[in-house]
Amino acid sequence: MSEYPIDPLPLRSLPKLRPGPWWPRLKPWLMAALGVVLAIAIGVALHRLLHEVRYDDVMAAVQATPGSNIALAIAATAASYFALSGYDASSLSYARAKVARSTVLLTSFVAYALSNTIGLGPLTGGAVRTRMYAAAGLEPHQIAQVIVFNAAAFGLGIAAFGALGLLWGAHEVAPLLHVRPLALRALGAALLIALAAFLWLCARRRALHLGAQRTLRLPQAGLALRQLVISAVELAASAAALWFLLPADRIALPTFVIFYAIAITAGIASHVPGGVGVFEAVMLLAGGTHVPTGAMLGALVLNRGIYYVLPLVVASALIVVYELRSGVAAPIGRAAVRLSPRLMAALTLVAGGWLLVSGVTPLTEDAKEILAALNVPLPLIEASHFLGSVAGLGLVLVARGLLHRLDAAWWAALGLSIVALVLALPKGFALHEAALLSAIAVLLLISRRQFDRPSTLFSQRLEPEWLLALAGVVAACIWVLFFAYQEVGYTNRLWWEFELDAQAPRSLRALLGVVLAGLAFGLWQLLRPPAGAVALPSDEEIERAAAIVRAGPASEGWYALTGDKHLLFSPSGRSVLMFGKHGRSWIGLFGPFGDPREWSDLVWRFVELASAHGGRPAFYQVRPAALPLYLDCGLHAFKLGEYAHIELRGFSLKGARRANLRSGMNRGEREGLGFEVLPPAAVGALLPELRAVSDAWLERQKTREKGFSVGSFNARYLAQLPVAVVRREGRIIAFANLLVTAATQEASVDLMRFVPDAPPGTMDFLFAKVVLHLQAEGYQRFGLGMSPMAGMTTRRHAPRWQRVGRLLFDYGERFYGFRGLHSFKDKFEPVWEARYLAVPGGVTPLFVLLDLAALIGGGIKGVVSK
The missing domain is CATH 3.40.630 (Aminopeptidase)
Incomplete structure (x- = not known):
């Protein structure tokens, strides 16, 4: 890895790295196809593991979990997330950055709550850290080091944890992998030796050189050791959060931790959101000889709610607290509030999946008894079940719009969550489902201002990944339905059975509605x-x-x-x-x-x-x-250079640095030069004369008209703006078009051209007169344009982009007048402002x-x- 976020390659290597024009369109489909293959493999593995398990056994295991164990699991979850903040503290120390402890705690909690649920930690959690730490004053290269350090520290922690686990419980893991315990212990020992060598390098060397262009700055040995301890505490706490949910005769905690580390690693490596399916499959396989499969699956279901969904709800609530506080004006408050769309999109996605799964699973016996006792009409039960499932699909679809802060997505999510909340009661008094939907509705209302994009909801085209993810969700619901109703004989009569106990027909009808709605939406997206x-x-x-x-x-x-x-x-x-x-x-x-x-x-x-x-x-x-x-x-933002502007309030031609302008203006007046600003209405009549000046200038410079970020001699363009001209004996010998607006805040010039026989100092005369004219008109600033590559730092740990830019600025004068252009503008004592390329x-x-x-x-x- 490189300690720098940017590692530009030599230009001569670009053709080798550049793919063909087909790649951008093919890449999303290839990645989506890989996801489909992985999902199918996970489904096949789960089907084989659960072929003897019954849905009722899983629900019984969930209901049999003591409240005290659930409380312990929540406490372990809190301890795990608190330990995770140590990752950020260590990474900030590595990046030599200081951030308030409260900011570190909030950033870490929100980042991990989001990345644990959605997956793709460097992207989801990395985006949170980028926003929060940038608001705290960190430089981009420091934030990049924080993100890389977090990912590397987690990998090293897993390696250390797994190595100790293999040494401790090799005899437990060996039968599952069909290898000898001695081989596993040798692997564990090798990992520990490698970690020891890494710590030795941290103690003896400051950096590793990974080739001519890459350098890895090693952390101090004390920091590395501290981070390994933090990793051990965090992994033990997160494993305990699941272990507490197992039955009383559960597997020993040290052995369980080994399996847990393996499952976590597999889930992260799969890149499946939240590791869903992959983590469960590994845990079911590993714990099969120690814990009944039904009990393990019930614990995994509870763990998903406690360790993943609950922190996401709490993180969302913490963010909206900033929305209600008066301190939002502070940079950290603004940055925190702007994270609302990401969290609300994740919560809405989770709620949509919850509703879809709820729609294809049977009611509990308690729910059926309550519905029967209250004499809830059967048509209302059927309608709420069907519409609740379709609302779940709708929430999955609008989650993308929330991520993009569409106001139409906000209205749709709010409406769907309220509708699903109302339907949760006749559907079967799903109180946990209703609580989640209530939380989403309240959080959406509080964070309303963050969804400010006035776009239509379905004007955006969904990427192939989203469409295939939608298909994957529907496929998972189909699998859950068949798992829940394994004992049911599927016949045509099932579709027409309408009874309170006819739960399989009700789920089939709900699933059919979801499939048809999803298919219609997918076809519309593909064929539009x-x-x-x-x-x-x-x-x-x-x-x-x-x-x-x-x-x-x-x-x-x-x-x-x-x-x-x-x-x-x-x-x-x-x-x-x-x-x-x-x-x-x-x-x-x-x-x-x-x-x-x-x-x-x-x-x-x-x-x-x-x-x-x-x-x-x-x-x-x-x-x-x-x-x-x-x-x-x-x-990403890459610095291009610095833009110079003159503050016109208090501007004068006095002073040694403006002697050239003062001298040029005085000389112009002695030469009989006259200055005039033509209003736009008068420019059209003089365009032929102005064109003659422009053509003469281009011919003398042996250049051609440029475009895009600079103007060209365009009749429509020039006729919209005032033009400053310099005359000699009534003939126009120089001109400059003025870029001005009605707000009288900023002004600048674009084209500045003169004839070859203009007296020396003519352009200084024109420039000085323009500045004084704009000052008299009440403009606040006068722009001098950008100086490319200016302001690039030469510090040792600066991004390579800036170091290369500094070399061009210092030694590229023969190719482009970087330093000369900067010196010319700097003599006017301007204010310099950085300009960036966002790409x-x-x-x-x-x-x-x-x-x-x-x-x-x-x-x-x-x-x-x-």
């Missing part, structure tokens, strides 16, 4: 017409974008009018995002403009649109304040930068020539 090809904007769309930009504060939005970029509008039409396409790269410029409340939705829609077309979504020149918009979409990780940034260069240069020819 694809999104149309993206076209360049029409004249009407450019006018709409101009109105949005004109009313806003950001002057750089005017680049939307050049006509060489595509435009994506919000559903309301109050916001717009401009982007370019080259190859497979979809690159948004600057970000959304317009109503800030719609920006998140626009960013999501753009990412989804690019992904639906097999493209690489990216955003160029992103401001620091807007980074959370892109991090929420799973993009998926891996080697994708390099491909995006190549496509970006082609967009700016007007194609590959423009990249290799001026």
Whole structure:
């Protein structure tokens, strides 16, 4: 592993790593196919393990579990999650970062509650840590080290725990694996020796060099030993949470812990969400000779609720507490509250699965007695059972919309949870089910503000993984139904039996409704017409974008009018995002403009649109304040350089660093130069004269028009904006178009061109006059543009992206005037602000930068020539 989150490869190796254009579309289907094969294998294994087990035996084992044992399991769960916070404390120490203890506890608990339930810990829990620790002030490379350390520490802890377990109970495990106990003890000893060697390296060396470009910084020996102790405590506590739920004559705890470590490892390696099925299959296989299979399965069912669902509910409740507190204005509070969609999506997914399983399993005897005693009408029971199952499918479907913060998904989830809550009573007084649904409804109401994307629920196209996951859920329900009704003889008459005791027919009808609804939705998703090809904007769309930009504060939005970029509008039409396409790269410029409340939705829609077309979504020149918009979409931030702007309040030409401007303006006045700002209405008549100046400048520079992030001589573009001109004896010899808006906050210039015979200092004269004019107009800031690769750190532990950027800045002057451009802007004593590229990780940034260069240069020819 590398201690740096980014490890760029040499350009000459890119063609070898770049897959064909078919790969982006084929990859989701291959991963989904792998998931299907794994699910089938798990199903076959569980079927063989449970062929002698009866559903009634499992429910009897659940009901026979003493309340004191359940309380002990809850206490062990609390101890396990508290110990898990030690992972984060150790990782922060490794990253040399200080974070408040309360923030560490909250972050760790929420991250593990989410990743334990959903799986894919580095992604789900990693996303939580990225948001929370970034709000706490950590740098991106420190957060990356925290995430990597957590994953590595867990692996080492499992290895140490398993090694000790093999030495302790090899005679118990050997028959299951069909090997000799001595071989297992030798394996355990080898693992412990390897761990000892690792600790020795930690004590003797600071880093390991894993090749010319990779370095692994080792933790201190004391930190490594402390983390191993934390891992042992956490694994013992989580194993005890399940062990307490077993019957009184249960397996000895040390032996049980061995099996538990093996099952946990298998569940994580499978990448199945929460290890569902894989963990249970290993535990059933391992404990079969010690604990009755029915009792073990009952304990596993309870453990899923106590160790996985309960912490997820508590974590969601903790987050919404921040929603109710006045301290949400603090960065940590805001970051915590913004996690609500992830947690609510996970809870809704769990509740949907619960309802589906409930719909295909029989009522308990107590429930039947209550329904009979209250004389609940049979049609109401049948309808609640059927509709409750369909509502479960609906919750599974809207979970994705909640994850993307769709307001329509919020309304649907709230409505479905309330409907399912009401139906839980006539369905069979499912109190635990009703409690979960009540919690979801309350938490949704409290976190309403987080679901602010005004999009339609089904306008998003579901990825193949989601469709196959939906099919997997339905298949699992079918398996559960046949497991629950093993003794039933299935005939055509079952469909038409309507009695309180006719539970198999009721479950069959509910399952049929779920299958038909799921099949209809899946076919609609697969057969719906694809999104149309993206076209360049029409004249009407450019006018709409101009109105949005004109009313806003950001002057750089005017680049939307050049006509060489595509435009994506919000559903309301109050916001717009401009982007370019080259190859497979979809690159948004600057970000959304317009109503800030719609920006998140626009960013999501753009990412989804690019992904639906097999493209690489990216955003160029992103401001620091807007980074959370892109991090929420799973993009990574890479620093590009720094943007300079002059604070116009108090600006003057006095001072040694502005002597050139002062001298140029005085010289221009002696040369008889005149300055004038043409309003947009007057620009059109002078376009031929301005074009002559522009063509002469291009010819002298031996260059061609650029595009995308810089303007070009475009009649429509120039006629929308004021143009500053310099005249000599009535002839225009230089001009610059001014990017200004009605908000009078930011202003800048784009095209600055002059004729070859202009007097020396003409552009200094023009620049000084423009700045003073904008100052007089009341503008607050004047943008000087970005200085690429500026501000890159040279620290030893800086990300490699920044270290390479610093080398280009220092030694790449012959290829591009990095340092010269920065020095020119720095003489105006500007304020520097970082700008970023938001893009998926891996080697994708390099491909995006190549496509970006082609967009700016007007194609590959423009990249290799001026």
